[in-house]
Amino acid sequence: MSNVFYAPGKQRAAKVSDLFASIARRYDLLNDLQSFGFHRIWKRRVTELARVKSGDLALDLCCGTGDIAFALAQRGAETIGLDFSEKMLEVAQSRLQKSKSRIQNLKFMQGDAQQLPFPDNSFDAVTVGYGLRNLSSWESGLAEMVRVAKPGGRIVVLEFGKPANPFWRRIYFAHLSCSVPLVGLLFCGNAQAYAYILESLKHYPAQTAVEEKMRALQLSNVQVVNFFGGAMAINFGQKPL
Numbered sequence: 001m002s003n004v005f006y007a008p009g010k011q012r013a014a015k016v017s018d019l020f021a022s023i024a025r026r027y028d029l030l031n032d033l034q035s036f037g038f039h040r041i042w043k044r045r046v047t048e049l050a051r052v053k054s055g056d057l058a059l060d061l062c063c064g065t066g067d068i069a070f071a072l073a074q075r076g077a078e079t080i081g082l083d084f085s086e087k088m089l090e091v092a093q094s095r096l097q098k099s100k101s102r103i104q105n106l107k108f109m110q111g112d113a114q115q116l117p118f119p120d121n122s123f124d125a126v127t128v129g130y131g132l133r134n135l136s137s138w139e140s141g142l143a144e145m146v147r148v149a150k151p152g153g154r155i156v157v158l159e160f161g162k163p164a165n166p167f168w169r170r171i172y173f174a175h176l177s178c179s180v181p182l183v184g185l186l187f188c189g190n191a192q193a194y195a196y197i198l199e200s201l202k203h204y205p206a207q208t209a210v211e212e213k214m215r216a217l218q219l220s221n222v223q224v225v226n227f228f229g230g231a232m233a234i235n236f237g238q239k240p241l
């Protein structure tokens, strides 16, 4: 797979969609293995920052198999999980089917995070986990999140980060380029899909630029929550009232 597909631009969407179709069935298992289960803690932090309550409307973009969307719904929000990958949504739907008796306030739908089919000012919280980095333009994805958030609405982005410390960054990038694809190969038969994490991260300016962009979009209470020295990060902001 040529690296050109990972550069921001229109060519990326089709390749990213194929990639997630190929790993959908094993995606949850690999998440647990690759992060040693830590992704559950980071996603829990996302839902805490989203601060949803019963009756709120929440949107989780690039929802994949639905972890964050389920957590928002469990906190009582009427939640929509949106993703463009049919295969990832099939897994999300089957999880929902299994918990149908308990979770009534969650829907999954297919759509493009960069062209959301919702009016302005619709949601109390808009979240995205490991999605922004995959978009043809992360800036337009973030702008869409802000557009559909209500005034005062919370915008929460969880994504791989870039550690500020150069030594730690080198170790972390070595891990992403060696161990992560190896685990992808062993448990999913697909090393390239997991090599994609580092490739896409190279083209994504990460937490500092997202913070700057949130400020440029006039969000309030902008903050960055770093984990593991910035290897993982959450960007938070609120749409002005």
Ligand SMILES: C[S@@+](CC[C@H](N)C(=O)[O-])C[C@H]1O[C@@H](n2cnc3c(N)ncnc32)[C@H](O)[C@@H]1O
Pocket (backbone or CB within 6 Å): 013, 016, 017, 020, 031, 061, 062, 063, 064, 065, 066, 067, 068, 082, 083, 084, 085, 088, 111, 112, 113, 114, 128, 129, 130, 131, 134, 135, 136
């Ligand atoms: C790494 S997965 C993240 C899944 C989930 N949010 C999680 O944290 O486990 C990225 C997801 O983004 C979706 N995606 C990528 N580009 C998208 C786009 N333009 N619109 C909607 N979904 C997109 C992919 O289909 C994939 O399911």
